[in-house]
Amino acid sequence: MESLFEPVVSGMTALFGREPTLNEMILIPMIPVFVSAFLIEWLYTAIKSGDSSLSQGKSFWWREVFANFSLGAGYYVSGALMNLLFVAALFTVVWDNRFYTMPINLGTVILAFFVQELCYYWYHRTAHRVRWFWTQHVSHHTGEIMNMSTAARQSILNGFVGTWMFYVPAVLIGFTPELMLGLLGANLAFQWFVHTESVPKLHPWIERWINTPSNHRVHHGRNKQYVDKNYGGVIMLYDHLFGTYEPEQEQVIYGTPRQIKSHNWFVLNLHEFVDMFRDAMAPGPISERLKHFWKPPAWQREGHEPIHTWTVERHEEVPVK
Template sequence: MSLTEMMLTVLEESGLLPLWQAVSPWLALDERQLIFVIATPVFIAVAAFEYVKIRHNLKLMDTREAIRNFTLGAGYQATELLFAGIIAFPVYALCYRYRLLELELNWFTGILTFLGVDFCFYWMHRASHRIRWFWAAHVVHHSSERMNFSTAMRQNATNIFNGGWAFYLPLALLGFNPVWIGIAYALSLVYQFFVHTTLVGQLPEWAEHIFNTPSHHRVHHGRNPEYIDRNYGGTLIIWDRLFGTFTAEDAEIPVEYGITRPAPSNNLFVLWTHEYVDLFRDMARPGRLASRMNHLWKPPEWERPTPIASGTRHARTTPEPERSE
């Protein structure tokens, strides 16, 4: 039996073959992509409203950058559409085939799916800042020095190849249908679009305590030392409060947006790839293979010792992190 036949057998036995055929890019959109397609006109309308409000403030809005951000978002959507169904979905189907529980969709399991996806998003997002391989894809989202709705669209076309989707596989193994996972994930991303703005101040205290809000997410995009590595939550901020990564926005510390070492160019290809180039350049430096491989999973600011002529070793000075959390 070939690998393709084996995959199709697994999909058929798990009851997910029709869905895989539906998400195949040559046939149709899956539910997750359909949600994004439906939401896109709303995103454009809201972004246009915001643009009218802040277009004269260059600290908040740059027309060329806004267009670039939507172009980056289109590239991200294109690769997701073309490759998610043939890269990620078969793995989800395999996990779901060997699921531990039989779960029927109802209000209770629907809420559990939402909480599970949001919990997994927290750890995926945290890893995207603290593990360099994942940061190489995520950095483009943080490389803008402005915070507006177009920034939410500033995504990397390499995301599907980067493997962040694997953080949600335990949910399929537990028994949550991959369709539910995909829908919950898409709705979370729709929600997160609306936290990328400076037009909304503090929400009521109860909302600020439970949900990820524009105030919390402004902190997340800050490169200030006080704000780096904070507020990873997707829809909920409770995970940051539980795991010690929460910081409230301080009116006395204005947020400085962006990354500590800006991207070398605004060329789309450079924005997508510059951190991969730096990563593999660091890995190519002389040294033991195990030490060189550490660059993949160590934090973005980590540097390994460099050999010197005398045969001894010394650590290079650690630069500022190449990212903003």
Template sequence: MDALLDLYHRHLDWRDLTLLMLSPVFIALIALEAWRFRRTGVFELRDSLDSLNSGGSYLVIDLLLLTVLVLPAMGWVHDHRLFTIAVTPWNFLALFLLVEFLYYGFHRASHRIRWFWCAHVVHHGSEKMNFGTALRQSWFYPLAGNWLFYLPAVWLGFEPRWVLFALSLNLGYQFFVHTTWVERLPAWFEFVFNTPSHHRAHHGRNPQYMDRNYGGTLIVFDRLFGSFVPEQEPVDYGLEHPFPTHNLFSLNAHEWRAMFRDMAREQSWGLRLAHLWMPPGWRRHG
């Protein structure tokens, strides 16, 4: 236990401090947005409670799994790193860009590989777009392996605490793109950065919007790798096949149950295992 606490204090302190400092801003903006759009249907009480409950319980479970699983693994990888990279302002900028690229890979995989989608689906379950939706996260992210995508930065030579700090800034920025309050920002900003307009399209179940705009803070990798689409027609938010429930466990577990049920129906292990890495909704015959 002492070793785990030491890992926590050495690697997680700045991450927690970042989230702690931003939390009052998040809460204030959620309240302001709810008041501003109180008669427009942007907020729905039960949906907002689901998002808040998901976010609060996620933080507790994520902290536990980070301490007992993720940090020991990151520490082991860092002990076998290629280089030792001191963090200077320029090196941190390079790390921030590297983490953004790794986040793009994680986010794209979370939409195109069903194993990762089983966790990420929780975030797309709301049919509303507001700041509260940003808090809707899965309990099972660490178990699904989202942290594996950031190990290359640790292996390269960056300390885990710096990688987690850069990731915290990335995720903190993304809170602000979950809104209909902001329409379009200046063209140069829309070209380089992820914005509310880009992310509204990402949350759409309109056919042209599905599986697009994976960037965290930037949109440049979407432009480079052909996954960018601009917001044009009104966005229909939510899942292609909704799973209506307010049960917190079902919100987090429903896609895992569906995946294992689909695997059990197959006659061979090859087809069963294919459900793990094929896209969501894949079936043997189409």
């Protein structure tokens, strides 16, 4: 089995200048599978609608898909660079100072799955409720259509804003960084297939406990009842435990409460980050200005009009929190 993967490992080592992480070993070889699944979805949708151009969105549809894949390419490259520069070294330091060492067996791998899901849940929830982390996650939610390419709509800011910190506790208590990153890679690979409208609601038991396409459509909605719901990666357990589960009922309207109107790669990656700093630098008491970094994305301080460097569309039906 080791010899089977040796050419892949060797090739990725040559590409990165280091051995790939288990996360990269899962996600990068899956790229052809992801693209193939998207093409099958596109063909299925085109046949079903009788329109190969998918003209319900006209050229907008293709601009969205191109933006999705270009953001995904930036995410892969920036992730590899961040691992090379500091993330891998940081996890090595954390591992060297762990409190305990978990043995690797079937039971601990199952436990690690639920621990990783908990870490992911709190990262994901924080990324919606704390503006610093929202600057990294917002690009994923600015898509106004839903298909598998939307899963590629990721940010170059992941490592920079510190999304890795949500997995530090798991490593400190004794789960290896490789195991945690591998499970995260599997989590993200699974999520590619829930970004679709081609799959209807499934059996109620599955909908209740698994992150299905229906559950994830809700997560991408800007409808009032859908905002900040369904954070789970593979399972919905923690959404039920922490009160953030919402089933799909009315048709989902995709996007964000303040929808950026752009397909520019730099704008999609950086618009919220730029606006956050511009808001924080605007005149006012320093104690209030600093709140722009940790308050929810839609928070407004008294006497200050939020700055939008690029065009946004405000959706009044979504509550400002």
